[in-house]
Amino acid sequence: MTTRFAVAVHVLVFLQRHGDEPASSEVLAGSVGTNPSLIRRLLSRLNRAGLTRSRLGTGGGALLARPADAISLLEVYRAVEDDEDVIPLHPSPHPQCPVGGRIKRLLTPRIEAVRHAMHAELARTTIADLAVEIDETPPLRPDAAAP
Amino acid sequence: MTTRFAVAVHVLVFLQRHGDEPASSEVLAGSVGTNPSLIRRLLSRLNRAGLTRSRLGTGGGALLARPADAISLLEVYRAVEDDEDVIPLHPSPHPQCPVGGRIKRLLTPRIEAVRHAMHAELARTTIADLAVEIDETPPLRPDAAAP
Numbered sequence: 001m002t003t004r005f006a007v008a009v010h011v012l013v014f015l016q017r018h019g020d021e022p023a024s025s026e027v028l029a030g031s032v033g034t035n036p037s038l039i040r041r042l043l044s045r046l047n048r049a050g051l052t053r054s055r056l057g058t059g060g061g062a063l064l065a066r067p068a069d070a071i072s073l074l075e076v077y078r079a080v081e082d083d084e085d086v087i088p089l090h091p092s093p094h095p096q097c098p099v100g101g102r103i104k105r106l107l108t109p110r111i112e113a114v115r116h117a118m119h120a121e122l123a124r125t126t127i128a129d130l131a132v133e134i135d136e137t138p139p140l141r142p143d144a145a146a147p
Numbered sequence: 148m149t150t151r152f153a154v155a156v157h158v159l160v161f162l163q164r165h166g167d168e169p170a171s172s173e174v175l176a177g178s179v180g181t182n183p184s185l186i187r188r189l190l191s192r193l194n195r196a197g198l199t200r201s202r203l204g205t206g207g208g209a210l211l212a213r214p215a216d217a218i219s220l221l222e223v224y225r226a227v228e229d230d231e232d233v234i235p236l237h238p239s240p241h242p243q244c245p246v247g248g249r250i251k252r253l254l255t256p257r258i259e260a261v262r263h264a265m266h267a268e269l270a271r272t273t274i275a276d277l278a279v280e281i282d283e284t285p286p287l288r289p290d291a292a293a294p
Binding site: 002003005006007009010013014017030031032033034073086087088089090091092093094097098099100102103105106107110113114116117118120121122124125130133134137 | 149150152153154156157160161164177178179180181220233234235236237238239240241244245246247249250252253254257260261263264265267268269271272277280281284
């Protein structure tokens with residue numbers, strides 16, 4: 001698993017707080033602590049998933065494409081991660097071995113159940129829930145909040 | 148995530164069916180469809196976690212270190228995967244940004260909840276449950292079962 005999910009959540013919470021003003025990939029990269037080209041690749045995934053949209057031209061950048069309370073962490077996860085990676089199966093068990101020929105069929109329903117439990121948990125939180133908490137949460141280093 | 152979990156489950160189910168007879172890394176590798184050195188590295192993790200043990204010498208190999216109904220998929224998972232990898236955080240959000248300075252604290256409890264849901268699901272199945280199903284499950288290709 002990559003850090004794409006965490007970065008995407010970060011970006012979406014940032015955009016929620018930015019309101020109607022688009023945020024550039026440079027500004028987002030500064031907040032996330034990465035480079036703008038990685039942010040642009042991520043935004044193109046989020047755009048495709050209908051979570052963000054881009055405003056072109058001077059002063060352009062990224063905006064949320066829908067209200068933050070209509071974006072669950074599950075949708076973010078699905079937009080940026082390949083779900084098959086959660087617990088991948090090995091590719092070539094021996095088909096004539098009693099275990100090898102059946103392991104995929106045995107493990108698949110268990111892995112599906114794990115995935116379902118993850119999804120149910122992720123679906124419980126929206127970007128709006130996290131954005132609300134920002135104002136209630138002290139910063140990591142109290143001195144960082146000083147003017 | 149790697150395929151280590153799936154391979155480890157495969158190996159443990161195989162050992163359960165092998166009973167008191169040790170299985171060599173070569174035999175295990177043939178069933179899994181990989182090379183013996185990968186199996187040996189995996190077995191050393193499983194040994195360390197107390198799930199398997201090795202019998203040395205001629206005719207030696209791996210054995211289960213405890214009854215298969217006392218090995219849950221959660222224990223297998225913990226023996227071979229680094230749990231921090233499930234949903235990793237990005238390493239360096241900007242500490243002075245209102246979002247960057249708080250994103251870790253916001254996301255950590257959500258990621259913990261996802262992990263907890265995964266664990267609860269994995270804890271529900273044992274190696275014995277899977278081994279029992281082997282005999283009830285037709286092989287992937289029916290012709291492969293022919294004598």
